[in-house]
Amino acid sequence: MDIFEFYRKEQWPHVFCPGCGIGTLMNCFYRAFDELGLTLDKTVFVGGIGCSSRVPLYINSDALHTTHGRAIAFATGLKLARPDLKVVVFTGDGDLGAIGGNHFINGCRRNVDMTVICINNNVYGMTGGQASITTPHNFLSTTTPFGSKEYPLDLSEIAVAAGANYVARWTTRHVHELTRSLKAAMQKKGFSFVEVVSQCPTNFGRRNKMADSTAMLEWFKDNSVRREKTRAAALDHVDLNIAGQITIGEFVDRNRECFEELIGVEKHG
Amino acid sequence: MRTPAGEYFLQGNEACVEGAITAGVRFFAGYPITPSTEIAEGLSHRLTGKNGVFLQMEDEIACISAVIGASWSGVKSMTATSGPGFSLMQESVGYAAMSETPIVIVNVMRGGPSTGQPTRASQGDVMQTGYGSHGDYQVIAFAPATVQEMFDLTVDCFNYSEKYRVPAFLLSDAEVGHMRGLLTVPEEVKVVDRKEKGLMRQDEAYDVPDELVRPFPTFGKGHKTMITGMTHTDKNKIEPEDSKVHTELVTRLSKKVLKNRRDINKWEMMCPGSRTMVVSYGSAALGAKEVAAKDETVGLLRLKSIWPFPEEVVHEVASKCDRILVCEMNLGMLYWHIRRAALEAGCKKIELLSKIGGDPPTPSDVRHKLRAMGAV
Numbered sequence: 001m002d003i004f005e006f007y008r009k010e011q012w013p014h015v016f017c018p019g020c021g022i023g024t025l026m027n028c029f030y031r032a033f034d035e036l037g038l039t040l041d042k043t044v045f046v047g048g049i050g051c052s053s054r055v056p057l058y059i060n061s062d063a064l065h066t067t068h069g070r071a072i073a074f075a076t077g078l079k080l081a082r083p084d085l086k087v088v089v090f091t092g093d094g095d096l097g098a099i100g101g102n103h104f105i106n107g108c109r110r111n112v113d114m115t116v117i118c119i120n121n122n123v124y125g126m127t128g129g130q131a132s133i134t135t136p137h138n139f140l141s142t143t144t145p146f147g148s149k150e151y152p153l154d155l156s157e158i159a160v161a162a163g164a165n166y167v168a169r170w171t172t173r174h175v176h177e178l179t180r181s182l183k184a185a186m187q188k189k190g191f192s193f194v195e196v197v198s199q200c201p202t203n204f205g206r207r208n209k210m211a212d213s214t215a216m217l218e219w220f221k222d223n224s225v226r227r228e229k230t231r232a233a234a235l236d237h238v239d240l241n242i243a244g245q246i247t248i249g250e251f252v253d254r255n256r257e258c259f260e261e262l263i264g265v266e267k268h269g
Numbered sequence: 270m271r272t273p274a275g276e277y278f279l280q281g282n283e284a285c286v287e288g289a290i291t292a293g294v295r296f297f298a299g300y301p302i303t304p305s306t307e308i309a310e311g312l313s314h315r316l317t318g319k320n321g322v323f324l325q326m327e328d329e330i331a332c333i334s335a336v337i338g339a340s341w342s343g344v345k346s347m348t349a350t351s352g353p354g355f356s357l358m359q360e361s362v363g364y365a366a367m368s369e370t371p372i373v374i375v376n377v378m379r380g381g382p383s384t385g386q387p388t389r390a391s392q393g394d395v396m397q398t399g400y401g402s403h404g405d406y407q408v409i410a411f412a413p414a415t416v417q418e419m420f421d422l423t424v425d426c427f428n429y430s431e432k433y434r435v436p437a438f439l440l441s442d443a444e445v446g447h448m449r450g451l452l453t454v455p456e457e458v459k460v461v462d463r464k465e466k467g468l469m470r471q472d473e474a475y476d477v478p479d480e481l482v483r484p485f486p487t488f489g490k491g492h493k494t495m496i497t498g499m500t501h502t503d504k505n506k507i508e509p510e511d512s513k514v515h516t517e518l519v520t521r522l523s524k525k526v527l528k529n530r531r532d533i534n535k536w537e538m539m540c541p542g543s544r545t546m547v548v549s550y551g552s553a554a555l556g557a558k559e560v561a562a563k564d565e566t567v568g569l570l571r572l573k574s575i576w577p578f579p580e581e582v583v584h585e586v587a588s589k590c591d592r593i594l595v596c597e598m599n600l601g602m603l604y605w606h607i608r609r610a611a612l613e614a615g616c617k618k619i620e621l622l623s624k625i626g627g628d629p630p631t632p633s634d635v636r637h638k639l640r641a642m643g644a645v
Contacts, residue, residue: 008493008495010504010506011495011506011507040493041489041490041491041493042489044488044489046338056495057495057497057507060493061493062341062488062489062492062493062494062495062496063494063495063496064338064341064488064496065495065496065497065498065499065507066334066337066338066364066498067334067360067361067364067498070330070331070334070361073326073330073331073332073334073335073338074334074335074337074338075338076324076326076331076334076335076338077296077298077324077334077335077336077337077338077339077340077342077346078338078339078341078342078488079338080296080322080324080335080339081295081296081322081338081339081342081343081344081346082342082343082344082488082489084489085342085488085489102327102328102331103327103331103334105327106326106327106331263317263318263322264318265322
C-alpha cells in the first residue's frame with residue numbers, strides 16, 4: 001500500500017511537535033500493517049484523548065476518537081458488535097494507565113480480540129508537561145517542580161498479570177523489534193498490548209536535561225535492558241521502568257481463548 | 270426475535286426488556302445497580318447466543334462507552350442504570366450528542382443525591398437528563414407511568430434515537446420499574462431504523478426527517494469516517510479553533526431536536542378545558558390521574574415526553590385555565606419550566622406539589638393541595 005493511501009491527508013498538518021516519537025511509531029505501524037496485508041476498510045482505529053490518541057485521526061480508515069481514558073471500552077463494544085472488523089486502539093500512559101486504568105485491566109482480563117498500542121512518553125504532553133503515572137521517580141515536570149515523589153506504574157507487567165494474550169515493550173529506538181512486535185500483536189487472537197516508550201523532548205526531555213530527541217534516544221539506549229536478562233530485577237522494580245532501567249522485550253505470548261469465541265458472537269457476526 | 274403479540278403480566282423493568290427486543294436491540298452493556306438490574310438480567314437471557322451481545326462491564330462509564338462503540342458498528346444499542354451510575358455516564362452522553370450517535374439509556378430513577386435511597390422512587394434526575402453533560406446539546410427523554418408504557422416508550426426511545434441520531438432516555442423510576450401490570454403487545458409495532466450513508470432505500474424507515482439530520486456512516490463499509498467529540502466539520506475534519514464551525518455544529522445539534530418537538534412530544538390529557546389543571550409525569554401523575562377521573566372540575570396533562578420540553582401543549586393548557594398544580598417527586602425541577610411557559614401563556618397561579626422520600630403523591634395528597642389552592 002502506498003504510504004499516501006495509508007494517511008488521511010485532509011487532516012494535515014498534524015499536531016505533533018518536532019522530535020516527537022509518535023512519527024517513528026506511526027512509521028513502524030504502517031510497515032507492520034502493510035507487511036501483514038491488512039485492509040484499511042476492514043480496520044477501525046480507536047483513540048482516547050491525548051497526543052498518542054490523535055493517531056487514528058491521521059490514518060485513512062474508520063476512526064473513533066473518544067473520551068479520555070475510555071478507548072478500550074468503546075473498542076470492546078465495537079468489536080463485539082462487528083467481530084469481522086479488526087480493532088486497533090492507540091492510547092497513551094495517562095489515557096490508558098491513569099484515567100482509563102480500570103478499563104485497561106478489565107480489557108486484558110476480558111481478552112476481546114483487539115490490539116492496544118500505548119505510546120508511553122512519561123508525561124501529559126498535550127496539556128503542557130504534567131507528571132503522569134509513568135513519570136520516573138524524582139524526575140521533573142510542571143506539576144512536580146521538586147521531582148516526582150510517586151513511583152511509576154509498570155503498564156506491561158499489569159497487562160501480563162491481568163491476562164492479555166500478547167504483551168511487549170520497546171522504545172522508539174528499537175524500531176525493528178517494535179515493528180516485529182506490532183505484527184505479532186495484530187496477528188494474535190485476543191487482547192494484545194504493545195507499550196512503546198517514546199520521547200517527548202518538548203515537555204519531558206526539556207525539563208530533565210534531554211532537550212532534543214537524540215538525547216532522549218541515547219537515554220533509551222543506555223537504560224534499556226532485555227527482560228530475559230532482568231527477570232530477578234523485574235520482580236522488584238518499583239522505581240525502575242524508566243528511572244533505573246527500561247525493561248524491554250516480549251513479556252508474554254499465550255493463547256487464552258478470546259471473549260468472542262467464548263460467548264459465540266463470531267458465528268453470527 | 271421480537272416479543273410475540275399477546276397479553277403478559279410483567280414487571281415494568283421486564284416490559285422494558287420486551288420493548289427493547291421488539292425495537293431491535295442487538296447490544297446491551299450494563300452494570301448492576303438497584304433498581305434497574307432486572308433490565309440487565311432480562312437482556313442477558315434474551316440477547317446472549319441469540320444474535321445479540323450482552324456485556325457486563327467494569328463500571329457505568331465503560332457501559333455507555335461500549336454502547337456508543339457498538340452503535341457505530343451499525344447495531345441498535347442500549348444501557349440501563351440508575352442515579353449514581355447515570356451521573357457517571359454524563360461525559361459520554363455529551364460525546365454521544367456531539368458525535369450524533371443513536372443510543373438508548375434507561376434510567377430507573379431512585380432517591381438522591383449520592384447513594385440516597387437505592388430502593389425507593391424519585392424524579393430527581395430530570396434536570397440531569399436534559400442538562401447533565403457540559404456544553405449545549407438537546408436530548409430526547411420519555412417518562413413512563415405504567416408497565417405498558419415501559420414497553421411502548423422503550424420502542425419510542427429507539428425509534429426517535431435512530432431517527433434523529435441523538436441519545437434518547439427512558440426516565441422511569443423505582444415505582445414504575447418494579448410495578449407489576451398488564452402488558453399488551455400488539456401485532457404491529459412501528460420500528461424505525463437509522464438511515465445509513467450510501468443506502469438508497471426509499472421506504473419510510475430510511476427517510477431522514479430533514480437536512481439537520483445526516484445519514485449515518487456505519488463503520489466497516491469503506492466510508493473512512495472519523496468520529497470525534499471535538500468540534501468538527503461536516504466532512505469530519507477537526508476544527509477546534511474555528512468559531513464558525515463550532516457555532517454551526519452546536520446550533521444544528523440543538524435545532525434538530527427542538528425543531529422537531531411536535532414530532533417527538535407525547536402526552537395524555539384528561540378533562541381538557543378545566544379551570545384547574547394538574548401537570549405531571551411518570552409515577553407522580555398516578556395520584557392526580559385518579560383525582561381527575563373522579564372530579565370533572567380537575568383536568569390532567571400527563572407528559573409522556575419531558576425533553577425536549579413540550580412547550581406547545583403546556584402553553585395551550587395554561588392559556589385556558591386559572592390555576593395549575595405541578596406534581597413532582599423532587600423539590601421542583603420541571604416545575605420551573607412549566608411555570609415559565611404557563612406565565613407566558615397568561616396563567617397566574619402555578620403551584621407545586623413536591624413529594625420526596627420514595628412514595629408518589631397519593632390522590633388525597635393531590636386533593637389536599639388543590640383544596641389549599643382553593644380549587645376544590
